[in-house]
Amino acid sequence: MTDRVGPDQAAANEELSAVERLALMQAQHRLLDQKIIDMQNQPWQNQLLVQRLKKEKLRLKESIERLKDEIIPDLNA
Numbered sequence: 001m002t003d004r005v006g007p008d009q010a011a012a013n014e015e016l017s018a019v020e021r022l023a024l025m026q027a028q029h030r031l032l033d034q035k036i037i038d039m040q041n042q043p044w045q046n047q048l049l050v051q052r053l054k055k056e057k058l059r060l061k062e063s064i065e066r067l068k069d070e071i072i073p074d075l076n077a
Contacts, residue, residue, distance in 0.1 A: 032057040
């Protein structure tokens with residue numbers, strides 16, 4: 001039996017361009033931000049989970065900034 005790769009699976013195996021990765025990371029950052037806000041508005045919030053989400057959001061923001069630096073060349077260099 002042969003395995004056929006459909007268009008969705010083929011696309012999942014392709015590498016994303018830097019601009020596509022940036023857009024994906026920015027969307028993830030916005031989702032994390034909204035999740036943190038939602039959790040903080042709940043009276044029974046899990047502080048440990050909120051703290052972990054904030055750290056993950058910070059790591060993602062730093063990755064976004066590094067990727068932006070790769071995409072947009074430094075004009076002073």
